[in-house]
Amino acid sequence: MADPMHQFEVTKIVDLPDFSIPGLGTIDMAFTNSTLAMTLAAGLIVAFFAAVTARPTVVPGRLQMIGEGVFSYIDNLTESIIGHEGRRFFPYVFTIFLFILVMNLLGMFLVFTSTSQLAVTATLGIMTILLVLIVGFVRNGAAMYKLFVPAGVPWYMLILVTPIEFISFALRPVTLALRLFGNMLGGHVALKVFAGFVVSLGALAAGGGLGLLAIPAAGLSLAGVVALTALEFLVAFLQAFVFAVLTCVYLNDVVNLGHHH
Amino acid sequence: MEAEAAKFIGAGLATLGMIGAGIGVGTIFGGFLQGATRNPSAAGGQFTNLILGAALTEALGILAFVLGLLILFAA
Numbered sequence A: 001m002a003d004p005m006h007q008f009e010v011t012k013i014v015d016l017p018d019f020s021i022p023g024l025g026t027i028d029m030a031f032t033n034s035t036l037a038m039t040l041a042a043g044l045i046v047a048f049f050a051a052v053t054a055r056p057t058v059v060p061g062r063l064q065m066i067g068e069g070v071f072s073y074i075d076n077l078t079e080s081i082i083g084h085e086g087r088r089f090f091p092y093v094f095t096i097f098l099f100i101l102v103m104n105l106l107g108m109f110l111v112f113t114s115t116s117q118l119a120v121t122a123t124l125g126i127m128t129i130l131l132v133l134i135v136g137f138v139r140n141g142a143a144m145y146k147l148f149v150p151a152g153v154p155w156y157m158l159i160l161v162t163p164i165e166f167i168s169f170a171l172r173p174v175t176l177a178l179r180l181f182g183n184m185l186g187g188h189v190a191l192k193v194f195a196g197f198v199v200s201l202g203a204l205a206a207g208g209g210l211g212l213l214a215i216p217a218a219g220l221s222l223a224g225v226v227a228l229t230a231l232e233f234l235v236a237f238l239q240a241f242v243f244a245v246l247t248c249v250y251l252n253d254v255v256n257l258g259h260h261h
Numbered sequence B: 001m002e003a004e005a006a007k008f009i010g011a012g013l014a015t016l017g018m019i020g021a022g023i024g025v026g027t028i029f030g031g032f033l034q035g036a037t038r039n040p041s042a043a044g045g046q047f048t049n050l051i052l053g054a055a056l057t058e059a060l061g062i063l064a065f066v067l068g069l070l071i072l073f074a075a
Helices: A033-052 A062-082 A084-109 A118-147 A155-170 A172-206 A209-255 B003-038 B044-074
Strands: A012-014 A019-021 A025-027
Touching (some): A062 A084, A062 A209
16 A cells, blocks of 8 residues: 555755754755745735735625635634734734645645645744734733733632643644644545555455455545545635634733733 | 554554544534524524634644654654
């Protein structure tokens, strides 16, 4: 059976000279298939929205309708979770949602999924949590400690609650990165495994004799591949959406610290 | 027992953690459907909360899955 992990191998397309930062070590600057997929995703988003906004009309056409739909969907999301200040964080949430969505969808069409690389998802997770920390400290200053000390909790409970709140906050970037990575990796491995079944069972059936019994099993695997492909398209959207929602929720925690709305 | 065999058994055992995530996500969607069939007009507004809860629960299953991968490929 074909190796299901082979599709996640990062290969160099154009080898560029290494870039060295004193004190940090060298960085391999090679243009890999992962970089290609990400560049393509970014290019597609820019091209799509350039096409959408090229000839804007008061009564939107089909293309403009799609673009405006995506735009207002995320706009409503930030507004409903963060509140009236949500619009200030809309550009970041919208960018990260589109980038992840297009990378996930490209993974369904190309051979490579950038979001199945932990390095990529970890970068996105770290970016998000850095934004949360910066916004939190700029807005609240030292009052950031309230994040770990929920209001209205008696002091003897705080001994227990504060460490739990702190650990759960520290784990946010980790789970953010691992959720996207694990979902995309797991889904694509399952797809490849089922596709491998079709081929190996088909080869068994081609041998004739008792091997012909493998034909229904191969057909079942093929149906499994089709169903999983549909599921993966759903997961591709859902994971981008979840990342956007969680970014909003974490931002809301520090933007509206201490007062619920 | 060979170390290689123990590794595979360990990876399989690690993924058992996904059972809990499966039960959890099932409970969330079950609860949502119960609420949604009783009050369909309020169902749409809770979609974000539904996905959020499912994602947070699922993360723990994904942790188990990643642990299995780590045992298989990283150690």
